[in-house]
Amino acid sequence: MTVQSPEKLFSPVLTAFWDQPESWTLETYRKHDGYEGLRKALAMDPDDVIALVKDAGLRGRGGAGFPTGMKWQFIPQGDGKPHYLVVNADESEPGTCKDIPLLFANPHSLLEGIAIACHAIRSSHAFVYLRGEVVPVLRRLHEAVREAYAAGLFGKDALGPGKDLEVTVHAGAGAYICGEETALLDSLEGRRGQPRLRPPFPAVEGLYACPTVVNNVESIASVPAILHRGKEWFRSMGSEKSPGFTLYSLSGHVAAPGQYEAPLGITLRQLLDATGGMRPGHRLKFWTPGGSSTPLFTAEHLDVPLDYEGVAAAGSMLGTKALQCFDETTCVVRAVTRWTEFYAHESCGKCTPCREGTYWLVQLMRDIEAGKGRPSDLDKLLDIADNINGKAFCALGDGAASPIFSSLKHFRDEYEEHVTRGGCPFDPARSTVWADDHNATATEGVLA
Template sequence: MTETISAEPYSPDPITPVLTANWGDDRAWKITNYERRGGYKALRTALQQPQGDLVQLVKDSQLRGRGGAGFPTGNKWGFLPDNGAPRYLVVNADESEPGACKDMPLMMASPHTLVEGIAISSYAFNAHYAFIYVRGEVLHVIRRLQQAVREAYSAGYLGRNMLGMGYDLEVIVHAGAGAYICGEETALLDSLEGRRGQPRLKPPFPAVAGLYGSPTVINNVESISTIPSIVAGGADWFTSMGVDNGKGMGIFSLSGHVRNPGQIEVPLGTTLRQLLDITGGIREGHQLKFWTPGGSSSPIFTAEHLDTPLDYDSVAKAGSMLGTRSLQIFDETTSVVRAVTRWLEFYKHESCGKCTPCREGTWWLVQILKRIEAGQGQEGDVEKLLDICDNVGGKSFCALGDAAVTPINSAIKHFRDEFEAGYHTPAWELFPYEKNVIYAQPAGVAQ
């Protein structure tokens, strides 16, 4: 909870510092500084309310999952069966989508926002064990989370008899081994249980048979971190922000050819044009060519989509998906072929290999894309790319196959001529890569 939150009508100011309000504070990650801004007051309030009322509050807030799919959070909590089995909360902190950078900064700057959200959420649907599954490479984030959890235990916000109100909760910070596939919720569960991270067949869904075969809620970092502000401000306060079917605020990450890249928190429904106005626009002397509204796994947009409201339904209607709100911005110096090839190399490397369409399809897609990038493409390669995409998308065991083919399909739709130019001209001749770099290199240093 931050001092900027109130139940007052929402201001038209596009900047909405709620989750990010304390990021600029000195040592904002320390519990004393978090408490100084009203931290953990929402937890005290929540523990005095019936658990069912908290679930209903989240439903009334119309909070949709901030991890990509946008599924209503309160509804997900309501799916848990009352079968006597223990319930678990698992926080998916395995942020690893190319271009995604909002959960890691949130956990670094204000880990107690997440910890308080975990405590409230676990109490709401009666879970006594919660796990934070963090990507193993981000050791600095892991250490900060571990410190925050220790501080919360010492202050009585976690553990047995939380705040003397009779509720027990254990929170475990678990470091993964660095596999993109573990961002898929069932692969994450397998990894958490000590097995190789591979997707499970669904149904049953995690809400019915998740961690250790028990009912499990899996939520994104930002989703859970939003819960304290909803408890403090109320459903009406939260729904006063955003648009229909996209209520509240969200952290958008802008990277690439923008003057001031970084994270910015605004209401859902804000457009890229507005975000660029706030962040200084495209780098000087250049113009927007294409961008991703939801990370590399979302269909790319072009300048014609500048005024598309960035909420779940509007973006879907325009032909893409909001996803992780990872806005990668590319100007006219960028080769679309090169960008897509780099993304596909990532997906090929991160495929778990469990199913044939994804394992084989991503490999062949990379071979053809590299050929086109090198100007050695053959007549019919574009059609071959589309045919392979058709045999991977929707036919793989999990969504990684869909994520891999999405940028190819959309890039060919908007920039087919660039791919066909690869039949005779290398991409680095059409778009010299030294002109594409964001930061100038010192003299004598290779690009």
């Protein structure tokens, strides 16, 4: 997809009125066609709503990109059990920062999406699992829920005669592992947040052993616009297999960090060109396409289409579209060490590969960064990461291994410099570039 101008690049839908006074209120939301999608959905059969979302091609915005309509379709009907919708708002991966600003600026987009989804899967109770540290967002979401109840959008007969809808906002205690959907469900039930063995899957036995849909905030918040404007409108953006708009979180050593809503399939080069590029006088060295758990890219990947297929074909994952950009002043070893420390700290300890593997990755990374490493440690890093990858109980282990694999693939020479020179070749006092004899290679790249 070729984009000629910033006007054509961006597609504000969820972010259309974030800059307006009191954008978070029901009054402002209604001025921008708020709850029109719900009105149309309630006039449709629930199965038709599922078919519409499925035909639109909406894919989960939480990381894996699984088709949202298909996830809803998995819920068994006529089983005589309560059905639940759980919204995963436990955003906590390094670099990922889209759902919290969305809830802060436009919480009613989520609430309208919740009502539509509950109608579709025939649920009368939804839960929002929010990261408890973000108290201002928690308060704003509670206020939005209060407004929705007062307006009759939630509560008794909200989805039609005899079809009540209750919403519970639950504040988590700050465990990264609770972003994994089954650990989140255990936490909601009052137990320690640890991943469950699957099968059974949440669609069959989820919350309270009942059929449950677990969706990301942005996934649910995108549904109202599809109902209101139609599947053809949604499919007019993005690529064939990854249609629609999404939020890209641009952060790091860039001129204008922030949330940018654009069609799937844009490139980092286009996004940087439209937002001022890297910070003045510096060049892109490496970046993540979907948060710290996704294999990192270099300046050679600036033109990779940022959709699920394009990023996967290039060897990484789109994840949460958290575009962390690092310039030539950044020590790759130091950055990966900090990420690895995070994953070791957040490991729930349930499975041996992750519990023990992340611990030893941290020990080796710290030694290498401090100049105490040996040449054999680099192969040992790969060996430990390989014993974690694909063998842990959940995806946290894979996420811890990804930065190790990809950084050694693209920057093995920098690791070797730490070993042979007995320390980091970067000058921490100036935080600039390589030692003089490596200055030319370190600053290679593209000035975005």
